[in-house]
Amino acid sequence: MTQFISKKDLLSWLSQLLEDRYLVAPTKVDELTLFRQVDRVDDIVFDFDNTTLSPKEWFFPPSETLFYVERKDGGVELIPATIERETAIFGIRPCDARGMAMNDYPFLAEPADALYRQHRDKTTLVGLACLTTRPECFCTSMGSGPHDPANLDILLTEVADGYIVQVLTDKGKALLPDKLITAADVSPPPVPALSDVPSGDISEKMRRAFDDPFWDRLADRCIHCNICSYVCPTCYCFDVRDYTDKERIERVRSWESCQSPGFTRIAGGYDPRPTKGSRLRQRFAHKLLYFPEQFGALACVGCGRCVRACPVNIDIREIIQDVQQLGVKSEA
Amino acid sequence: MKPENPLLPYLATLQDVIDLTPDVKLFKLKLNDPDIRDSFDYKPGQFIFVSAFGVGEAPFGLTSVAHRKAGLEVAIRQVGTVTAALHQLEPGAIVGVRGTFGNHFPLDEYKGKNIFIIGGGIGFAPLRPIILTILDNRDDYGDLLIINGARSPQDLVFAPEFDTWAAAPRTKLELTVDAGDEKWTGTVALVPTVVSELKLSPENAIAITCGPPIMIHFTLIELRKLGFADNQIITTLEGKMKCGLGKCARCNVGDKYICQDGPVFSMEQISELIEQF
Known part of the structure; x- marks a missing residue:
């Protein structure tokens, strides 16, 4: 027997959630599917493969005020931004749940980032297992899988007339009332199969491939549009700037990409990473070598968004394959 | 003392601004909160972020020594937007200070x-x-x-x-x-x-x-x-940095962060880095 919720009960549960918290779910925004705060359940898209951007933007927004600077009576007061309201995010794919866990490593490492901590604490994560996959998907090679419940509070798997329910944490239990769940004799749908990307000892291979001209050759076609970083659920590099509006000043954090030419350029003009090749290598070395050394996991979840979005077909799956062969001394 | 919000600066008052060269000024800073001032310890080689509110913040190596108890000092060359804004300030101005960050000269x-x-x-x-x-x-x-x-x-x-x-x-x-x-x-x-x-x-x-x-x-x-x-x-080593906490991922050299593993390195350590700057 498995735990089950009918489609009708799920919709009424989601409507109830709207009463005392923000509900964030996949919605249509022009041609895109994005996690947006919804005011009515009718706006939720249930039939989607994956969203254009990951739910990362709800914990680490593209741009977010860190604090306000108020000038009063000749003095200065700093007012930190805070997250007050509870949020439930519905419709998170397992790869993106893993992406969030990857963001937790840097942001929650002591001293923890105050705003990120609040976002995480105030948010309950409701996942949706993948019944189908996209051609770019490779989550099973990156520590996750289409039905993986890890890093979620609740996982729902669609079956006829409803969903199999896995309540995984106390937070999940608090969100979904027991009375909506029934025991039912339904079997889960088959887990879709994905082709394998050989990521096993990729960190070691990256180290070996570090000085190979491969990176410069590959970067020739990169137009440093940064889209790979923006769609990535694990990319976490940021910029911090001040914005002034008459009397009020805000310090704002925003997404930044290691592919931007100014990423490492310091005042005075010196740039220790001045070539496209060195910047492209940084992206993959961070994901496949430095991050695993620091935190013990690859900073890629196999969602395939960068593969889909890159205008010049730079494909992390091919890079992982190619790196296997690089830096190997040819046998004489 | 560890701040609850590590990206929120402490307020500090400019005590004195002294011209060192045509484009370098020495800034003497006093942290406004006496408790923070008393517990603010640092060693040679460590750095702080100084904010010019409305323009931004940037990292600067401390030029003072804690044991002389004469307040915080940084020597700043006017070279970018934050340093230009700091150079406009006069004694009495309020700035932000975050820190202390980095390792130190042993x-x-x-x-x-x-x-x-x-x-x-x-x-x-x-x-x-x-x-x-x-x-x-x-x-x-x-x-x-x-x-x-x-x-x-x-x-x-x-x-x-x-x-x-x-x-x-x-x-x-x-x-x-x-x-x-x-x-x-x-x-x-x-x-x-x-x-x-x-x-x-x-x-x-x-x-x-x-x-x-x-x-x-x-x-x-x-x-x-x-x-x-x-x-x-x-x-x-010098690097672009936005947090000082190893989070913004701007100042890495290979698998080391200048803000945390540095800024002080021996040549032996530098030659072992996978990435060479």
């Missing part, structure tokens, strides 16, 4: 050794706390040679202190400029040339260098020619 390990301080331009700023620490504990260290270089005589930082430094026991000060002026009677040579001509002895010695990348590069070559081993050569 001066305890240098006790009993001869120390060569080799700095160029504004790169000399983070070296001053080493000099002050050695001068305040003169018997703990061997001979001290300070080489301070700049583009021109008026660009030499900390000129008002030169006489005090030169007068200290077993201490020598060598000043050099890339180009002199009508009043300059001292050395006209690039810093690496001075290092070479003075034939610094690597025996029981540590060489600490900081300055523009090109100066560091050629100084290292000269030091190695003189027989210095890579673990006897200490330098600092």
Whole structure:
């Protein structure tokens, strides 16, 4: 027997959630599917493969005020931004749940980032297992899988007339009332199969491939549009700037990409990473070598968004394959 | 004292702003909260972020030493937008301070050794706390040679202190400029040339260098020619940084973050890095 919720009960549960918290779910925004705060359940898209951007933007927004600077009576007061309201995010794919866990490593490492901590604490994560996959998907090679419940509070798997329910944490239990769940004799749908990307000892291979001209050759076609970083659920590099509006000043954090030419350029003009090749290598070395050394996991979840979005077909799956062969001394 | 929100600065008041060169000013800062002021400890080589509210914040090596209890000091060259905004400020202005960040020069390990301080331009700023620490504990260290270089005589930082430094026991000060002026009677040579001509002895010695990348590069070559081993050569690395906490992922060199693993590195550590800057 498995735990089950009918489609009708799920919709009424989601409507109830709207009463005392923000509900964030996949919605249509022009041609895109994005996690947006919804005011009515009718706006939720249930039939989607994956969203254009990951739910990362709800914990680490593209741009977010860190604090306000108020000038009063000749003095200065700093007012930190805070997250007050509870949020439930519905419709998170397992790869993106893993992406969030990857963001937790840097942001929650002591001293923890105050705003990120609040976002995480105030948010309950409701996942949706993948019944189908996209051609770019490779989550099973990156520590996750289409039905993986890890890093979620609740996982729902669609079956006829409803969903199999896995309540995984106390937070999940608090969100979904027991009375909506029934025991039912339904079997889960088959887990879709994905082709394998050989990521096993990729960190070691990256180290070996570090000085190979491969990176410069590959970067020739990169137009440093940064889209790979923006769609990535694990990319976490940021910029911090001040914005002034008459009397009020805000310090704002925003997404930044290691592919931007100014990423490492310091005042005075010196740039220790001045070539496209060195910047492209940084992206993959961070994901496949430095991050695993620091935190013990690859900073890629196999969602395939960068593969889909890159205008010049730079494909992390091919890079992982190619790196296997690089830096190997040819046998004489 | 660890802040609850590590990206939220402490407020500080500019006590004094002193012109060091035509484009470098020394800022004396006093943290507004007395509890934070009392618990704010730091070591030579560590850095803070200073905010000009409305413009932004940037990292600066502290030029003061905690044991003198004279407040925080940073020497700032006007080179970008934040530094330009800071240069506009006058005593009494409120700025933000975050820190302290980074590792430090392991001066305890240098006790009993001869120390060569080799700095160029504004790169000399983070070296001053080493000099002050050695001068305040003169018997703990061997001979001290300070080489301070700049583009021109008026660009030499900390000129008002030169006489005090030169007068200290077993201490020598060598000043050099890339180009002199009508009043300059001292050395006209690039810093690496001075290092070479003075034939610094690597025996029981540590060489600490900081300055523009090109100066560091050629100084290292000269030091190695003189027989210095890579673990006897200490330098600092500079990088774009936004947090100081190893989170913004801007200042990595290979798998090391300058803000946390540095900014102080020995040449031995630098040559082991996978990425070379």
